[in-house]
Amino acid sequence: GAVVSQHPSWVICKSGTSVKIECRSLDFQATTMFWYRQFPKQSLMLMATSNEGSKATYEQGVEKDKFLINHASLTLSTLTVTSAHPEDSSFYICSANPGTSPTNEQFFGPGTRLTVL
Amino acid sequence: SQQGEEDPQALSIQEGENATMNCSYKTSINNLQWYRQNSGRGLVHLILIRSNEREKHSGRLRVTLDTSKKSSSLLITASRAADTASYFCATDYFGNEKLTFGTGTRLTIIP
Numbered sequence: 001g002a003v004v005s006q007h008p009s010w011v012i013c014k015s016g017t018s019v020k021i022e023c024r025s026l027d028f029q030a031t032t033m034f035w036y037r038q039f040p041k042q043s044l045m046l047m048a049t050s051n052e053g054s055k056a057t058y059e060q061g062v063e064k065d066k067f068l069i070n071h072a073s074l075t076l077s078t079l080t081v082t083s084a085h086p087e088d089s090s091f092y093i094c095s096a097n098p099g100t101s102p103t104n105e106q107f108f109g110p111g112t113r114l115t116v117l
Numbered sequence: 118s119q120q121g122e123e124d125p126q127a128l129s130i131q132e133g134e135n136a137t138m139n140c141s142y143k144t145s146i147n148n149l150q151w152y153r154q155n156s157g158r159g160l161v162h163l164i165l166i167r168s169n170e171r172e173k174h175s176g177r178l179r180v181t182l183d184t185s186k187k188s189s190s191l192l193i194t195a196s197r198a199a200d201t202a203s204y205f206c207a208t209d210y211f212g213n214e215k216l217t218f219g220t221g222t223r224l225t226i227i228p
Contacts, residue, residue, distance in 0.1 A: 006159075032214060043205060044160075044218045093159060097214055103165050104148050104209045106216060110159040 002028050002098040006109035013084055014117055021079045021112045023050075023094030029074035030096035034106070035067075038091040050077040050094075084116040121206055121219035129225040136193040138222040140206030141186075147211045149182055151191050154203045154221075163191075163204075193224075201226045 003026040013019050023033055031052045036044040048069055049057040056069035066088075068080040081088050091113050095106040121142040130136055140149070148167050152160040166173045166182045166189065173180045179192040193200055206219040 004159075034215065036218075041223075043221050046215060046217070049215065091157070095160075095216070103167065104214050104216070105150065105162055105165055106214075107162065108152075108160040111157070113157070 002026075002096070002100075002107040004094065004096055004107045004109040006092075006094060006112050008112060009110060010113040010115075012115045012117065015085050016083055018080055018082045019084055019114060021081070021092055021094075021114075023077045023079070023096075023109050025075045025096045025098070025107075028096075028098040028100070030077075030098065031074060033071060033077040033094055033096045035069065035077070035079050036093045036095070038093060038111075040091075044093060047079075050079075052077075081114065084114070086116045089114055089116045121208060121217065123204075123206060123219040123222050125222060126220070127223045127225070129227060130196060131227050132196055132198055134196055136196050136200070136224055136226075137190055138204055138224070139188060139190045140219045141188045142206075142208045142217070142219070143187065144210065145184070146208040147213075148209050149180075149189050150207045150209075150216070151178075151180060151189075152205045152207060154205065156202075160205070196224075196226045198226050198228050200224060 005024045007022045033050040035047045038044045050071040052071045058064045071077040093111040095108045097106045150165045151163040177194045182189045205221045207216040
C-alpha cells in the first residue's frame with residue numbers, strides 16, 4: 001500500500017520558536033495533502049488542504065499566518081508552526097490520496113507530537 | 118461543526134466477543150471510511166463503503182451503511198487483544214477529497 005512518512009515523530013520546543021514538520025509520500029505523488037490536528041483523546045480536525053504549486057486552503061478558524069504550509073513538490077508538504085505556544089501542543093497528522101483508485105482512500109502519516117514548553 | 122458522532126465513546130469487551138460501534142453523520146456523503154488508531158500513532162485504513170453500498174466485509178470486519186438514517190456501523194467479530202485501539206469513521210462528499218472524522222470510539226479488549 002501507499003506509504004506516507006512524517007518527520008520528526010516528536011519535537012519539544014520552547015515557547016516563541018518555530019517548528020517545521022515534514023510530510024512525504026514515499027511511493028506515490030500527491031498533488032493534494034491534508035494536515036490534521038488531534039488533541040489528546042479527541043478526534044482529528046482538518047486544519048488545511050495543501051496544494052502542490054499553489055496556496056493552501058485553510059479551514060475556518062485556522063490561522064494561516066500561524067500554520068504555514070508549503071507544498072513545493074509532488075511528494076513533500078511542510079507545516080511550520082510559527083511562534084509556537086503551549087496551546088499549540090498537539091499531535092499533527094498528514095494524509096494523502098494516491099489517486100490510484102476511484103475512491104477517496106487516504107493514507108496517513110504516523111504523526112508528529114509537538115510539545116511546546 | 119460537521120463532525121460526525123460515534124457511539125459508544127468507549128467500549129470494553131472480553132476477548133472473543135463481538136464489538137459494534139456506530140457512526141452518524143449530518144449531510145449526504147460520497148464515501149464513508151473506518152480507520153483504526155493505536156495510542157499515539159497514525160491512522161490505519163480499515164474499510165471504505167460507498168454511498169450506494171449497504172454492507173461490506175473485510176476479514177473480521179463488517180460495515181453497514183444506512184443513508185436514510187445517515188448512519189454506519191462497524192462490527193468486529195471474534196475480537197482479539199490486538200484490536201484494542203480507537204476507531205474513527207470519516208466521511209467525504211461528492212467532488213471533495215476532504216475527510217470529516219467522527220468523534221471516535223475507544224475499544225478495549227480484555228484478555
